[in-house]
């Protein structure tokens with residue numbers, strides 16, 4: 502008998518798609534994969550070199566649970582210089598990816614039945630992470646006309662005596678929308694008034710196409726005190742496989758996170774931590790170049806998508822996704838349970854393009870594509886989507 506915790510947990514939709522793509526590929530069928538949320542760059546050389554040096558210098562022993570001090574100092578420096586927020590070194594905990602930083606935070610803060618507000622659309626793993634600690638995700642509908650950004654009024658309507666935390670993903674996966682400073686201030690105000698923690702998932706912070714990113718914790722000392730900032734190296738430094746992320750929070754939360762991590766995993770691989778150190782210290786230019794390329798790809802994808810009849814989308818200001826509204830095609834697809842799953846299955850079967858069904862993000866009238874792939878695949882994939890729609 503498995504734990505009852507798993508009763509409400511659904512396997513990842515994105516993994517389901519990856520499996521289907523692998524199956525087709527194993528049969529020798531070529532697929533344009535627009536479903537993966539992974540940079541198509543390699544780890545920058547100067548970051549790799551720090552990891553290689555660490556191996557050669559035998560920096561391979563157990564280290565501090567919350568992360569090696571060189572990396573934590575580099576994170577403190579980064580948060581001060583780039584985000585204008587002052588953290589002490591003991592407010593930073595380095596973990597095995599942002600996913601792990603989020604899970605540690607939830608274990609540290611939530612009790613069973615606590616409610617966590619999640620604006621829709623949301624990143625796939627949030628609801629299941631919350632359910633796995635026996636807390637309750639509360640989904641909040643947002644407005645397409647506001648690029649699906651949550652407003653204080655929408656938050657207010659969903660607050661109960663059990664509300665403990667809200668997730669804010671900025672820039673957003675799946676929409677690429679970015680909150681303005683004023684919007685964030687109004688969210689902080691309502692959270693302060695109601696004693697609600699903010700889990701600020703800022704993992705796409707570097708991938709912004711306008712200079713308009715504000716870190717929530719930088720808004721005021723009060724904002725900093727209720728915010729757990731989550732960030733990592735998977736997206737900004739193309740280190741998905743190295744599994745490295747971090748949280749920045751007030752001292753008592755950071756201490757709790759560190760205690761939890763100490764018992765469960767000790768600390769992330771020292772080698773990955775040195776790569777992370779290298780990326781913060783020496784790879785700013787490489788990262789800026791990656792962002793320039795993402796922007797060109799975003800513009801290319803948008804220029805093709807805009808010409809496809811019956812599709813609409815949220816104009817992305819950051820991250821590397823486009824959230825596409827397919828609702829006009831609803832009457833043209835026969836489906837039982839989920840329109841977006843059926844749409845994506847047919848798109849994959851008939852035209853060999855993989856996209857993620859919007860239901861994975863809580864919105865069944867949408868699909869998400871990633872443009873973190875080659876220009877050739879963007880052009881081919883979107884043209885195939887156009888062909889697919891024309892045959893419906």
Ligand SMILES: Cc1ncc(COP(=O)(O)O)c(C=O)c1O
Nearest residue numbers: 538598599600624674733735746
């Ligand atoms: C919004 C968001 N948060 C967190 C993560 C997890 O990142 P990591 O690879 O650092 O665990 C992802 C990865 O797709 C993401 O999109």
